[in-house]
Amino acid sequence: MSAKRPKVPSELRRRVLIEAGHRCAIPTCKTTPVEIAHIVPWSKVRKHEFKNLIALCPTCHARFDDPRGSIDRKAMRQYKANLNPLLSVSLRSREGQVDLLVAYQELRVTFAEWIPAEAQYAAAKSRRSSRVKEVADLRSLAIDKFSWALCAALDFQSAWKGSEASCLVGEILYHVGEWADEVHDASFPLSKEIARRDIAEEISEASAELHLLVCEELSM
Ligand SMILES: [Zn+2]
Structure with missing residues:
Protein backbone atom coordinates (compact mmCIF):
# COMPACT_ATOMS: atom_id res chain seq x y z
CA MET A 1 0.00 0.00 0.00
CA SER A 2 2.47 2.64 1.11
CA ALA A 3 5.34 3.41 -1.24
CA LYS A 4 8.62 2.07 0.04
CA ARG A 5 10.47 4.57 2.15
CA PRO A 6 14.10 4.89 1.08
CA LYS A 7 16.79 5.37 3.70
CA VAL A 8 18.12 8.85 4.35
CA PRO A 9 21.29 8.97 2.22
CA SER A 10 24.37 8.81 4.43
CA GLU A 11 25.79 12.15 3.25
CA LEU A 12 22.53 13.92 4.05
CA ARG A 13 22.28 12.10 7.36
CA ARG A 14 25.77 13.27 8.26
CA ARG A 15 24.91 16.90 7.46
CA VAL A 16 21.84 16.75 9.66
CA LEU A 17 23.82 15.20 12.51
CA ILE A 18 26.65 17.70 12.21
CA GLU A 19 24.18 20.56 12.14
CA ALA A 20 23.00 19.54 15.61
CA GLY A 21 26.44 18.48 16.85
CA HIS A 22 25.33 14.84 16.99
CA ARG A 23 22.98 15.65 19.83
CA CYS A 24 19.25 16.19 20.18
CA ALA A 25 18.47 19.51 18.47
CA ILE A 26 16.27 20.71 21.32
CA PRO A 27 18.72 22.90 23.21
CA THR A 28 17.48 22.05 26.69
CA CYS A 29 17.74 18.33 25.87
CA LYS A 30 20.89 17.72 23.85
CA THR A 31 20.71 14.04 24.70
CA THR A 32 22.21 11.18 22.74
CA PRO A 33 21.63 8.89 20.91
CA VAL A 34 19.91 10.70 18.09
CA GLU A 35 17.59 9.80 15.26
CA ILE A 36 16.77 11.68 12.09
CA ALA A 37 13.25 13.13 12.20
CA HIS A 38 11.16 14.70 9.47
CA ILE A 39 9.64 18.03 10.42
CA VAL A 40 6.82 17.61 7.91
CA PRO A 41 6.12 13.86 8.06
CA TRP A 42 7.66 11.66 5.39
CA SER A 43 4.21 10.36 4.50
CA LYS A 44 3.34 13.85 3.31
CA VAL A 45 6.52 14.97 1.57
CA ARG A 46 7.79 11.57 0.42
CA LYS A 47 11.32 12.82 0.16
CA HIS A 48 14.32 13.47 2.35
CA GLU A 49 15.44 17.09 2.26
CA PHE A 50 17.95 18.80 4.49
CA LYS A 51 15.64 21.66 5.40
CA ASN A 52 12.98 19.21 6.56
CA ASP A 66 2.59 12.18 19.19
CA PRO A 67 -0.34 14.21 17.80
CA ARG A 68 -1.36 15.07 21.36
CA GLY A 69 2.22 15.91 22.21
CA SER A 70 3.34 19.35 23.23
CA ILE A 71 5.94 19.88 20.50
CA ASP A 72 4.25 21.09 17.34
CA ARG A 73 5.66 21.56 13.86
CA LYS A 74 6.02 25.28 14.26
CA ALA A 75 8.14 24.81 17.36
CA MET A 76 10.22 22.20 15.58
CA ARG A 77 10.84 24.58 12.65
CA GLN A 78 12.05 27.12 15.16
CA TYR A 79 14.45 24.60 16.70
CA LYS A 80 15.74 23.84 13.23
CA ALA A 81 16.16 27.53 12.44
CA ASN A 82 18.02 28.01 15.73
CA LEU A 83 20.59 25.49 14.57
CA ASN A 84 21.34 27.72 11.60
CA PRO A 85 22.59 31.10 12.68
CA LEU A 86 23.63 32.84 9.51
CA LEU A 87 26.61 30.97 8.35
CA SER A 88 29.49 33.12 7.26
CA VAL A 89 31.73 30.12 6.83
CA SER A 90 33.90 30.49 3.75
CA LEU A 91 31.43 32.94 2.31
CA ARG A 92 34.18 35.16 1.04
CA SER A 93 35.47 32.45 -1.19
CA ARG A 94 32.25 32.24 -3.11
CA GLU A 95 31.46 34.83 -5.70
CA GLY A 96 28.06 36.44 -5.38
CA GLN A 97 27.16 34.93 -2.03
CA VAL A 98 27.94 38.08 -0.12
CA ASP A 99 25.32 39.89 -2.22
CA LEU A 100 22.79 37.22 -1.37
CA LEU A 101 23.51 37.56 2.31
CA VAL A 102 23.39 41.35 2.23
CA ALA A 103 20.04 41.25 0.43
CA TYR A 104 18.69 38.91 3.07
CA GLN A 105 19.93 40.99 5.97
CA GLU A 106 18.45 44.12 4.44
CA LEU A 107 15.16 42.30 4.07
CA ARG A 108 15.13 41.23 7.70
CA VAL A 109 16.00 44.66 9.03
CA THR A 110 13.40 46.48 6.95
CA PHE A 111 10.62 44.02 7.72
CA ALA A 112 11.49 44.15 11.40
CA GLU A 113 10.79 47.90 11.24
CA TRP A 114 7.84 47.83 8.86
CA ILE A 115 5.64 45.33 10.70
CA PRO A 116 5.70 47.06 14.12
CA ALA A 117 5.15 50.42 12.39
CA GLU A 118 2.00 49.09 10.72
CA ALA A 119 0.86 47.52 13.98
CA GLN A 120 1.33 50.80 15.83
CA ALA A 136 -1.59 60.71 10.56
CA ASP A 137 2.01 60.67 11.81
CA LEU A 138 1.93 56.93 12.42
CA ARG A 139 0.39 56.47 9.01
CA SER A 140 3.20 58.28 7.22
CA LEU A 141 5.79 56.43 9.30
CA LEU A 150 9.30 46.87 -0.55
CA CYS A 151 12.66 47.98 -1.97
CA ALA A 152 14.43 45.35 0.12
CA ALA A 153 12.00 42.65 -1.04
CA LEU A 154 12.50 43.60 -4.69
CA ASP A 155 16.28 43.68 -4.24
CA PHE A 156 16.11 40.31 -2.55
CA GLN A 157 14.09 38.88 -5.39
CA SER A 158 16.49 40.16 -7.99
CA ALA A 159 19.51 38.81 -6.06
CA TRP A 160 17.82 35.46 -5.44
CA LYS A 161 16.18 35.25 -8.85
CA GLY A 162 14.02 32.23 -9.53
CA SER A 163 14.76 30.56 -6.19
CA GLU A 164 12.29 29.09 -3.72
CA ALA A 165 13.39 31.78 -1.27
CA SER A 166 12.43 34.47 -3.74
CA CYS A 167 8.90 33.03 -4.11
CA LEU A 168 8.56 32.79 -0.35
CA VAL A 169 9.51 36.44 0.09
CA GLY A 170 6.82 37.31 -2.44
CA GLU A 171 4.28 35.40 -0.38
CA ILE A 172 5.34 37.03 2.88
CA LEU A 173 5.25 40.49 1.32
CA TYR A 174 1.81 39.80 -0.09
CA HIS A 175 0.49 38.52 3.23
CA VAL A 176 1.66 41.53 5.22
CA GLY A 177 0.80 43.94 2.40
CA GLU A 178 -2.77 42.72 2.18
CA TRP A 179 -3.29 43.39 5.86
CA ALA A 180 -1.56 46.79 5.63
CA ASP A 181 -3.89 47.74 2.76
CA GLU A 182 -6.86 46.81 4.89
CA VAL A 183 -5.55 48.95 7.72
CA HIS A 184 -4.90 51.93 5.44
CA ASP A 185 -8.14 51.71 3.48
CA ALA A 186 -10.49 51.28 6.44
CA SER A 187 -12.27 54.33 7.75
CA PHE A 188 -11.66 55.61 11.27
CA PRO A 189 -11.96 53.96 13.74
CA LEU A 190 -10.43 50.75 12.46
CA SER A 191 -12.15 47.59 13.69
CA LYS A 192 -10.40 45.91 16.61
CA GLU A 193 -10.45 42.66 14.72
CA ILE A 194 -8.18 44.00 12.00
CA ALA A 195 -6.02 45.98 14.41
CA ARG A 196 -5.37 43.02 16.67
CA ARG A 197 -4.15 40.59 14.05
CA ASP A 198 -0.70 39.37 15.00
CA ILE A 199 0.99 39.57 11.62
CA ALA A 200 4.46 38.77 12.93
CA GLU A 201 3.05 35.54 14.34
CA GLU A 202 1.14 34.78 11.14
CA ILE A 203 4.30 34.94 9.06
CA SER A 204 6.56 33.32 11.64
CA GLU A 205 6.46 29.89 10.05
CA ALA A 206 7.19 31.24 6.58
CA SER A 207 9.98 33.39 8.02
CA ALA A 208 11.59 30.38 9.70
CA GLU A 209 11.38 28.49 6.43
CA LEU A 210 12.92 31.39 4.55
CA HIS A 211 15.74 31.50 7.05
CA LEU A 212 16.44 27.83 6.48
CA LEU A 213 16.39 28.21 2.71
CA VAL A 214 18.85 31.06 2.94
CA CYS A 215 21.15 29.19 5.33
CA GLU A 216 21.03 26.13 3.16
CA GLU A 217 21.84 28.05 0.01
CA LEU A 218 24.71 29.94 1.62
CA SER A 219 26.27 26.91 3.26
CA MET A 220 26.15 24.60 0.27
ZN1 LIG B 1 15.74 15.34 23.03
Missing part, protein backbone atom coordinates in the same frame (compact mmCIF):
# COMPACT_ATOMS: atom_id res chain seq x y z
CA LEU A 53 15.25 16.98 8.66
CA ILE A 54 16.37 17.41 12.23
CA ALA A 55 18.32 15.31 14.72
CA LEU A 56 16.29 14.32 17.78
CA CYS A 57 16.73 11.92 20.66
CA PRO A 58 14.16 9.08 20.77
CA THR A 59 12.21 10.76 23.59
CA CYS A 60 11.87 14.13 21.86
CA HIS A 61 11.17 12.34 18.58
CA ALA A 62 8.30 10.42 20.18
CA ARG A 63 6.93 13.57 21.81
CA PHE A 64 7.05 15.32 18.44
CA ASP A 65 5.34 12.44 16.60
CA TYR A 121 -0.60 52.68 13.19
CA ALA A 122 -3.37 50.06 13.28
CA ALA A 123 -3.58 50.25 17.07
CA ALA A 124 -3.81 54.04 17.06
CA LYS A 125 -6.39 54.01 14.28
CA SER A 126 -8.56 51.59 16.23
CA ARG A 127 -8.71 53.81 19.33
CA ARG A 128 -11.51 56.36 19.25
CA SER A 129 -9.50 58.52 21.62
CA SER A 130 -6.55 58.87 19.24
CA ARG A 131 -5.82 62.33 17.98
CA VAL A 132 -5.94 62.95 14.24
CA LYS A 133 -2.35 64.13 14.15
CA GLU A 134 -1.07 61.08 16.00
CA VAL A 135 -2.83 58.74 13.57
CA ALA A 142 4.20 53.11 8.27
CA ILE A 143 4.22 54.15 4.61
CA ASP A 144 7.83 55.17 4.90
CA LYS A 145 8.83 51.83 6.44
CA PHE A 146 6.78 50.01 3.84
CA SER A 147 8.65 51.64 0.99
CA TRP A 148 11.97 50.48 2.50
CA ALA A 149 10.65 46.97 2.99
Whole structure:
Protein backbone atom coordinates (compact mmCIF):
# COMPACT_ATOMS: atom_id res chain seq x y z
CA MET A 1 0.00 0.00 0.00
CA SER A 2 2.47 2.64 1.11
CA ALA A 3 5.34 3.41 -1.24
CA LYS A 4 8.62 2.07 0.04
CA ARG A 5 10.47 4.57 2.15
CA PRO A 6 14.10 4.89 1.08
CA LYS A 7 16.79 5.37 3.70
CA VAL A 8 18.12 8.85 4.35
CA PRO A 9 21.29 8.97 2.22
CA SER A 10 24.37 8.81 4.43
CA GLU A 11 25.79 12.15 3.25
CA LEU A 12 22.53 13.92 4.05
CA ARG A 13 22.28 12.10 7.36
CA ARG A 14 25.77 13.27 8.26
CA ARG A 15 24.91 16.90 7.46
CA VAL A 16 21.84 16.75 9.66
CA LEU A 17 23.82 15.20 12.51
CA ILE A 18 26.65 17.70 12.21
CA GLU A 19 24.18 20.56 12.14
CA ALA A 20 23.00 19.54 15.61
CA GLY A 21 26.44 18.48 16.85
CA HIS A 22 25.33 14.84 16.99
CA ARG A 23 22.98 15.65 19.83
CA CYS A 24 19.25 16.19 20.18
CA ALA A 25 18.47 19.51 18.47
CA ILE A 26 16.27 20.71 21.32
CA PRO A 27 18.72 22.90 23.21
CA THR A 28 17.48 22.05 26.69
CA CYS A 29 17.74 18.33 25.87
CA LYS A 30 20.89 17.72 23.85
CA THR A 31 20.71 14.04 24.70
CA THR A 32 22.21 11.18 22.74
CA PRO A 33 21.63 8.89 20.91
CA VAL A 34 19.91 10.70 18.09
CA GLU A 35 17.59 9.80 15.26
CA ILE A 36 16.77 11.68 12.09
CA ALA A 37 13.25 13.13 12.20
CA HIS A 38 11.16 14.70 9.47
CA ILE A 39 9.64 18.03 10.42
CA VAL A 40 6.82 17.61 7.91
CA PRO A 41 6.12 13.86 8.06
CA TRP A 42 7.66 11.66 5.39
CA SER A 43 4.21 10.36 4.50
CA LYS A 44 3.34 13.85 3.31
CA VAL A 45 6.52 14.97 1.57
CA ARG A 46 7.79 11.57 0.42
CA LYS A 47 11.32 12.82 0.16
CA HIS A 48 14.32 13.47 2.35
CA GLU A 49 15.44 17.09 2.26
CA PHE A 50 17.95 18.80 4.49
CA LYS A 51 15.64 21.66 5.40
CA ASN A 52 12.98 19.21 6.56
CA LEU A 53 15.25 16.98 8.66
CA ILE A 54 16.37 17.41 12.23
CA ALA A 55 18.32 15.31 14.72
CA LEU A 56 16.29 14.32 17.78
CA CYS A 57 16.73 11.92 20.66
CA PRO A 58 14.16 9.08 20.77
CA THR A 59 12.21 10.76 23.59
CA CYS A 60 11.87 14.13 21.86
CA HIS A 61 11.17 12.34 18.58
CA ALA A 62 8.30 10.42 20.18
CA ARG A 63 6.93 13.57 21.81
CA PHE A 64 7.05 15.32 18.44
CA ASP A 65 5.34 12.44 16.60
CA ASP A 66 2.59 12.18 19.19
CA PRO A 67 -0.34 14.21 17.80
CA ARG A 68 -1.36 15.07 21.36
CA GLY A 69 2.22 15.91 22.21
CA SER A 70 3.34 19.35 23.23
CA ILE A 71 5.94 19.88 20.50
CA ASP A 72 4.25 21.09 17.34
CA ARG A 73 5.66 21.56 13.86
CA LYS A 74 6.02 25.28 14.26
CA ALA A 75 8.14 24.81 17.36
CA MET A 76 10.22 22.20 15.58
CA ARG A 77 10.84 24.58 12.65
CA GLN A 78 12.05 27.12 15.16
CA TYR A 79 14.45 24.60 16.70
CA LYS A 80 15.74 23.84 13.23
CA ALA A 81 16.16 27.53 12.44
CA ASN A 82 18.02 28.01 15.73
CA LEU A 83 20.59 25.49 14.57
CA ASN A 84 21.34 27.72 11.60
CA PRO A 85 22.59 31.10 12.68
CA LEU A 86 23.63 32.84 9.51
CA LEU A 87 26.61 30.97 8.35
CA SER A 88 29.49 33.12 7.26
CA VAL A 89 31.73 30.12 6.83
CA SER A 90 33.90 30.49 3.75
CA LEU A 91 31.43 32.94 2.31
CA ARG A 92 34.18 35.16 1.04
CA SER A 93 35.47 32.45 -1.19
CA ARG A 94 32.25 32.24 -3.11
CA GLU A 95 31.46 34.83 -5.70
CA GLY A 96 28.06 36.44 -5.38
CA GLN A 97 27.16 34.93 -2.03
CA VAL A 98 27.94 38.08 -0.12
CA ASP A 99 25.32 39.89 -2.22
CA LEU A 100 22.79 37.22 -1.37
CA LEU A 101 23.51 37.56 2.31
CA VAL A 102 23.39 41.35 2.23
CA ALA A 103 20.04 41.25 0.43
CA TYR A 104 18.69 38.91 3.07
CA GLN A 105 19.93 40.99 5.97
CA GLU A 106 18.45 44.12 4.44
CA LEU A 107 15.16 42.30 4.07
CA ARG A 108 15.13 41.23 7.70
CA VAL A 109 16.00 44.66 9.03
CA THR A 110 13.40 46.48 6.95
CA PHE A 111 10.62 44.02 7.72
CA ALA A 112 11.49 44.15 11.40
CA GLU A 113 10.79 47.90 11.24
CA TRP A 114 7.84 47.83 8.86
CA ILE A 115 5.64 45.33 10.70
CA PRO A 116 5.70 47.06 14.12
CA ALA A 117 5.15 50.42 12.39
CA GLU A 118 2.00 49.09 10.72
CA ALA A 119 0.86 47.52 13.98
CA GLN A 120 1.33 50.80 15.83
CA TYR A 121 -0.60 52.68 13.19
CA ALA A 122 -3.37 50.06 13.28
CA ALA A 123 -3.58 50.25 17.07
CA ALA A 124 -3.81 54.04 17.06
CA LYS A 125 -6.39 54.01 14.28
CA SER A 126 -8.56 51.59 16.23
CA ARG A 127 -8.71 53.81 19.33
CA ARG A 128 -11.51 56.36 19.25
CA SER A 129 -9.50 58.52 21.62
CA SER A 130 -6.55 58.87 19.24
CA ARG A 131 -5.82 62.33 17.98
CA VAL A 132 -5.94 62.95 14.24
CA LYS A 133 -2.35 64.13 14.15
CA GLU A 134 -1.07 61.08 16.00
CA VAL A 135 -2.83 58.74 13.57
CA ALA A 136 -1.59 60.71 10.56
CA ASP A 137 2.01 60.67 11.81
CA LEU A 138 1.93 56.93 12.42
CA ARG A 139 0.39 56.47 9.01
CA SER A 140 3.20 58.28 7.22
CA LEU A 141 5.79 56.43 9.30
CA ALA A 142 4.20 53.11 8.27
CA ILE A 143 4.22 54.15 4.61
CA ASP A 144 7.83 55.17 4.90
CA LYS A 145 8.83 51.83 6.44
CA PHE A 146 6.78 50.01 3.84
CA SER A 147 8.65 51.64 0.99
CA TRP A 148 11.97 50.48 2.50
CA ALA A 149 10.65 46.97 2.99
CA LEU A 150 9.30 46.87 -0.55
CA CYS A 151 12.66 47.98 -1.97
CA ALA A 152 14.43 45.35 0.12
CA ALA A 153 12.00 42.65 -1.04
CA LEU A 154 12.50 43.60 -4.69
CA ASP A 155 16.28 43.68 -4.24
CA PHE A 156 16.11 40.31 -2.55
CA GLN A 157 14.09 38.88 -5.39
CA SER A 158 16.49 40.16 -7.99
CA ALA A 159 19.51 38.81 -6.06
CA TRP A 160 17.82 35.46 -5.44
CA LYS A 161 16.18 35.25 -8.85
CA GLY A 162 14.02 32.23 -9.53
CA SER A 163 14.76 30.56 -6.19
CA GLU A 164 12.29 29.09 -3.72
CA ALA A 165 13.39 31.78 -1.27
CA SER A 166 12.43 34.47 -3.74
CA CYS A 167 8.90 33.03 -4.11
CA LEU A 168 8.56 32.79 -0.35
CA VAL A 169 9.51 36.44 0.09
CA GLY A 170 6.82 37.31 -2.44
CA GLU A 171 4.28 35.40 -0.38
CA ILE A 172 5.34 37.03 2.88
CA LEU A 173 5.25 40.49 1.32
CA TYR A 174 1.81 39.80 -0.09
CA HIS A 175 0.49 38.52 3.23
CA VAL A 176 1.66 41.53 5.22
CA GLY A 177 0.80 43.94 2.40
CA GLU A 178 -2.77 42.72 2.18
CA TRP A 179 -3.29 43.39 5.86
CA ALA A 180 -1.56 46.79 5.63
CA ASP A 181 -3.89 47.74 2.76
CA GLU A 182 -6.86 46.81 4.89
CA VAL A 183 -5.55 48.95 7.72
CA HIS A 184 -4.90 51.93 5.44
CA ASP A 185 -8.14 51.71 3.48
CA ALA A 186 -10.49 51.28 6.44
CA SER A 187 -12.27 54.33 7.75
CA PHE A 188 -11.66 55.61 11.27
CA PRO A 189 -11.96 53.96 13.74
CA LEU A 190 -10.43 50.75 12.46
CA SER A 191 -12.15 47.59 13.69
CA LYS A 192 -10.40 45.91 16.61
CA GLU A 193 -10.45 42.66 14.72
CA ILE A 194 -8.18 44.00 12.00
CA ALA A 195 -6.02 45.98 14.41
CA ARG A 196 -5.37 43.02 16.67
CA ARG A 197 -4.15 40.59 14.05
CA ASP A 198 -0.70 39.37 15.00
CA ILE A 199 0.99 39.57 11.62
CA ALA A 200 4.46 38.77 12.93
CA GLU A 201 3.05 35.54 14.34
CA GLU A 202 1.14 34.78 11.14
CA ILE A 203 4.30 34.94 9.06
CA SER A 204 6.56 33.32 11.64
CA GLU A 205 6.46 29.89 10.05
CA ALA A 206 7.19 31.24 6.58
CA SER A 207 9.98 33.39 8.02
CA ALA A 208 11.59 30.38 9.70
CA GLU A 209 11.38 28.49 6.43
CA LEU A 210 12.92 31.39 4.55
CA HIS A 211 15.74 31.50 7.05
CA LEU A 212 16.44 27.83 6.48
CA LEU A 213 16.39 28.21 2.71
CA VAL A 214 18.85 31.06 2.94
CA CYS A 215 21.15 29.19 5.33
CA GLU A 216 21.03 26.13 3.16
CA GLU A 217 21.84 28.05 0.01
CA LEU A 218 24.71 29.94 1.62
CA SER A 219 26.27 26.91 3.26
CA MET A 220 26.15 24.60 0.27
ZN1 LIG B 1 15.74 15.34 23.03
